[in-house]
Amino acid sequence: MRPMDMLNDPTLARSADAQAIVHRTAVLLEKQAQERALAELPRNEVRARQWKARKELHEADNIRFPYLVEKA
Numbered sequence: 001m002r003p004m005d006m007l008n009d010p011t012l013a014r015s016a017d018a019q020a021i022v023h024r025t026a027v028l029l030e031k032q033a034q035e036r037a038l039a040e041l042p043r044n045e046v047r048a049r050q051w052k053a054r055k056e057l058h059e060a061d062n063i064r065f066p067y068l069v070e071k072a
Contacts, residue, residue: 038046 038049041049
């Protein structure tokens with residue numbers, strides 16, 4: 001049985017396992033869609049987005065772990 005078909009079956013739709021499978025499938029499909037969208041972008045646009053994501057992660061780490069930031 002395909003994961004999305006589990007939602008149509010009333011007994012399985014209430015099952016926690018079925019809900020977890022459907023959720024993971026949805027997450028994987030979203031990730032694949034994002035990867036396809038990135039593959040269609042020019043390389044410099046992809047690099048710019050990756051740089052921005054790394055910068056945001058770094059800034060978030062500085063907020064969460066201020067003691068790791070060196071004082072200049």
